[in-house]
Amino acid sequence: MTLNRRRLFVSFAACALLPMAPGARAQDFPARPLQGTIQWGAGGSTDAVTRAVAPIVEEKLGQKLVLTNRPGGTGVIGLQYVHSQRADGYNILFGAENPMLYGVLGLSELSYDDFYPLVLLARGTPVLVARKDAPWADAKDLIAHVTSHPDSVKMGATGVGGLPFVVHAMLAAEVPGFKVTQVPFDGDGPALTALEGGHVDFMAAVWGAARERIRAGRIKALAAIATEKIEGLDAAPITETLPGFTKYLPWGPFFGAFVKKETPQPIIAKLEKAFVEAANDPRFKEFCANFGVVPMGISGKAAIDFMNRWRSVTAWLLADAGAAKVDPAKLGIPRI
Amino acid sequence: METALGYFLISWTDPRLLVLIAVGTFAGIYVGAIPGLSVTMAVSILISFTYAWDTNEALALMVGIYMGGVYGGARTAILLNIPGAPAAIATALDGYPLAKLGEAGKAIGITTVASFFGGFVGILALAIGAPLVAEIALLFAPRDYMLLGIMGLLLVASLSGESLLKGIIAGALGILISMVGLDTMSAQPRLTFGSSALLGGVSYVAVMIGMFGIAEALVQLHGLSAPVIRQKVDRVLPSLATVLRYLPLSLRASALGVWIGALPGAGGDIAALMAYDHAKRSVKNPSRPFGKGAYEGLVAPEAANNAAVGGAxxxxxxxxxxxxxxxxVIIAALFIHGLRPGPNLMVDTPHLFWFTVGNLTLANIFLLIFGLTGIRLFAKIVEVPKAVLLPIVIVLSVVGAYAINNNITDVYWAVGFGIFGYFLRVYGYQLGPVVLGVILGPIVESNFRRTMIAVRESWIGFALELVSHPITLILLLGIIISLLRGTPLWPQLRARFGLRS
Known part of the structure; x- marks a missing residue:
């Protein structure tokens, strides 16, 4: 109820300011509360990361940041909503990596190319995990088993383009004959629960989501999909078994805050400063450690380079796995 | 044991926490009562709101909102025929007819006591059987969720009204609506006709608000001159005899609610619907026919959905x-407060379990207190002249539809389904099966596909899956028996196997 009253107030305030909005000067920015749109629903990783950083951003900007979840269509709905708003810096998009694949999956013409990255907040590292009674101790065992029993091993997944799907595409590209049966669930939470219940045999999941289950011995870790060991995880990095993975890494989901590209430069500068400061705040870093994600805190050119590299790796993996609806070459995505 | 009791009593002895739980429960009842404003969203907003708070205080408030919210949905379901939340759909089926009979006050009284009772059973199950129940819940495989969904869909038979065929058509329509949108398994848009507004699918809450709220308001335009129903408010608290009479049913519904609530893939909405179905099948002589104001039709779903809280x-x-x-969302909140939710939560933060049990117990007591006060005032809402009430219902429906995802498309859906639902009603189709199809369709479909994929698309493998585990067998038998009971074969089978009622 407070939410609605607040939102009502904000919309009234917005109406009152409308006539002067285009000419509003950057030094007054932000003159009213900001609207944050979260691409994913309540209770998900994007939601948690956003809600952890938002109070710090409010502090840095000296303004309220009103958060709203607009989930649906792997984030297309929320992205389109922010894109349909005025480029005045008052509408912030909080999203995950998915928009960088909208092109190849044919979901939307829009992507983060139409936005400016105020900050990339954090990224997750995938871990290869198996049910606790699986007969494998590491990635080598898994690969040996899968290649000798094609299609018989069940892998938990989250649908085409999801994290397990992409990690599987990497494995399939590096290991000839790596064929498994992918069983898709509604997200990594439900898939991990199915793994714990023994309904699938292995999967790739983000470290933060798998960590506590590994620590309690309810599932076991086979490898970290990284070039180095993850702090707190005994399993070896995948590059020790498959050096070919180096060209894909670091790879994993990432979370960031964006505004429309057409936003006036001085306003972007102000927002960018506040968001980068918030992302580098010790409180947010502490949250990242606890949540099991790697804090990033990069923006602008560095962020764009990171995302473009991410898209090149992922889009071509999807294309090679036959899952891309639109040829990445046609979209001008270079192969790495 | 002593430490457990200490943790349990943390909130009972700390006035600040006590007040927070009370405030949370009170606010939850009203958040829950307003369609579209969900408890999930309210708790999610509280994450930012309580960022700088002590973890215990944040949790106390959240638990209060949760408990109150699950109960609150019944209010609007009874008074206006708009379930405040999907968990209250089954409550509207008999609650609203009761309001039309002038018994809105009594209906609210009964739902409050049933919710309190269910909530208590849920807490008890949590306190006593948590580790065991959790392990069994994990054993539920996709095939079992599929069977559970099919079992729920059989409820169409109970909700069809005069014609089973029309009920099945309505249910199938609901399943069709549920298929619209991006299929997350294959990343293929389905039934979107190239529109990106349809990628997100049709929210079942929008369908529910349209079909119950707006359609009902339109139907009522037919009877504008009908006299206002006087509400009997002299006796709103259910008597001890009434409570005792429904005790066995409450207990069965609560047990069902705990189980379904504990399943990671099913929540209070499904628990309530299945409990309604159970009541309809097991109660031989209801106070009135089901769908026309049976008290049993209120007790079962309300006990079940509040029992599902402890279960969850x-x-x-x-x-x-x-x-x-x-x-x-509460798990996300724990992360933000620096805790690490997981199998070791009870080892790392030993107080958390009994602290939460204590908070839930308190919230349940507050629910009873707040629920039973002000009933007379609420019941009077039904007496408001239609010229005033119906526009309010429409406005509430539109606002509620917008609040689901803050998306104007949902408002269009709600209005569209409202008008469509009106015509369905006029032609004798019940709207319950449509909403049932929208909720259960995806559960059956996705889990059927999961099962099929896992057996590599082999029907023989699929058939073997269905007899591969005791849980699966029990569910399968349940479905077969329900189906057989509707056929002429049943009496013969009963005679042969010597079953007598």
């Missing part, structure tokens, strides 16, 4: 696995 905390507190959407 079972996998959350023992394994870090959310039992429903709200517990998923």
């Amino acid at each position: 905390f079972i996998p959350m507190l023992t394994l870090g696995i959310p039992g429903d959407a709200v517990t998923a």
